[in-house]
Amino acid sequence: MMKLPPKLNPNGWDEMFSNKGVRNSYRKVLQSLQGLTPENLSQKQRQASDFFMNQGITFTVYSDDNQGIERIFPFDIIPRIITQNDWKEVELGIAQRLKALNLFLEDIYNEQLIVKEGIIPAVLISTCPHYIHEVHGIKVPHDIHVHIAGIDLIRGAKGEFYVLEDNLRCPSGVSYMLENREITKRIFPEMFATNEVCMVANYPMLFHNILISLSPRNISNPNVVLLTPGIYNSAYYEHTFLARQMGIPLVEGRDLVVNNSKVYMKTTSGLQQVDVIYRRLDDEYLDPLVFKPDSVLGVPGLISAYKTGNVALVNAVGNGVADDKAVYAYVPDMIKYYLNEEPILKNVPTYQMSNKEEREFVFANMGNMVIKETNGSGGYGMVMGNKATEKELEDAKIAILNDPRNFIAQPIIQLSTVPCLIDGELKLRHVDLRPYALCGPNGVKLVPGGLTRVALTEGSLVVNSSQGGGSKDTWIVK
């Protein structure tokens, strides 16, 4: 067991300990953990791993003989706790942000007032690869473009929340939030019961209600489907999980066909019209007639049916323009412009590499910066200034100079830490938080929880699962 309190980073925020000892919210959890031997804890960790393995919540690693070996995404059994007071701020802040982002998307695909009034530079939009001209002028049901969002949050040195990025296209990971909770209840039933943890299990129900409300046909039982790229997609487990939880068919592109601008699914008793598609397919694969002509994942004619208003797509097409990392810097301005409010959640300071002064400032301070591609995700194409070699920094500079619009820089922020069970001991590791927000005709709803992602390597600030990150259950306690 680790020495208590552990050595804390004076420039960071630990969620379990302050300089004065354990924080109130973690008191009961720590007490329970101290009552367990390292063997008990390791056994629980194994139990969790078996659970994920048997459920098929795995990804495949291929060896030389082309035989796939399945591995689970690492799960740390020690829960991460957020008090309800802190959560309130998150909830209000994200609701405010999404309201503004939805207004922005409605505006940017129609009148573009925010550009005309000079709040956002036109060039930023015109150079954004995820601005989809094909859907300019579209009217979506209830003017909602973002129905589900995963907003990545981090905590600064004083525990204050920052928005790191907005995921408004196909945010993934919500099944982990739900499954992490299931396994935590099984391995720590008493600890769970004594902590008054808010429930997250109603997420699929809330989401399903929103999907139904978007049906273009005014019928009592519209056909809602989940469109997946197929069984080889790394998030396929999540697709099946959500389809099963919502009781909707899980379809692939080849299961759908468009006729007379209406979408149908091919069933054993003929074609059936589809009303709402929760698509887990990026825009560029949706329709080979409009986007990538060689894509076999999508449905020819889908965009035409969508523009005609015969089918609703969730999330709407073209949201990438709002979660572009260069546009992200303008979200506080959007909040002021559309809502006439001050942002509740802060942005991380962001430097636009297309701006000469900002670029020179970043070049002079590369060691303290993280460089990101404006349309990258999963931690790919990211350069951490404090870890990169001289050559990597030089390469990053060249890449920036070649295509400045494609990059932004942010100061490296020490993410908060949470104890994790590593090699049978509790050790501090950096985390972020992705709460999932749902937007429907009745407003924005967040289930109290989210996906806590952990950088499992000591000192690492990269939490992405594709870069060796793991996850934790997130408790919002009363």
Added chain:
Amino acid sequence: MKGNMLSRVADGMFWLNRYMERTDGMLLTLNTFYILSIDKDLEDFHGYKPILEYYTNLSDKQIGEAQFDTNFVLKYLVCDNLNPSSVKNLIRKARENARGSQDKITKELWEHINSLYHYINNPDLPKKLETAEAMTIIAKLNKDFLLYNGIMQVTMPRGLGWSFSCIGKNIERCLQTISLTQAYYAPIHYNLEGTEDLLYWRRLLLSLSGYELYLKSYSNIPHNRKVVQQVIFNPDFGHSVIYTLGLIETYLDILFKDNTLSEARTLHNQFGRLKSSIKFTDYHNLTNEQLEYVLKDTKSQLIQFSTDFSKLFFSYT
């Protein structure tokens, strides 16, 4: 339930159950042969030949070389990556179909298939099959397949998916029964008046889970005609051709209930003719030539039916 099932998913459930039934049958046969191979007093002219002939693509020469080599047969049939019909590869294919139909099969069923997949992919398994543990491994796999059938029965909803699953399972079971029967009657030239003893027929009957029922129902010699009666015509035997065809018919009736397509009517009639040809065969007066013809003809008609069935319900590409 009026149909709203995706053709692709129905196809997945159909094939999931065909692969699982094939693997189940192969393991049961392997277990029987393996246990009997230990009994050295038995005069065994075939070794593993019937199982290798039906369940693998090996040439006659390769079968001749391997038919008495237990070590080779166990590894080749259970976990050889290069054998497309090994238990390992069949479970992989079954799991892929289960993955594609995951929103229509129950969590319990999925978890069971998944744990089977992880077990059969354990890198230590081939080595263990060379040791005395082999018997335990085969027995465990046999039990896992029984459990699969139990989980299916207990947890799966009786909707369209159930009908497609059962049709797939019973087509496969029927084909296995016919093929294994052929494997035992062909070497004796389908001689229904022959005097092969019970030891000869024991392998076939055990492989089809029908040995005990046979002993209870037909204890007197000669056996050659009675074995045919049991495995082809006995409506109380769960692996008999007539019983499996009866189940297929039951689920076809459900699928065709509200289907007014002419193709559906044609297929329904096609199956009716197939079943009738067995139902109205007088097995008491069956000749050797007729037995050979009935087995061959039923098998080819069933394969044709399976193809036409797939065309009608699964043609989604």
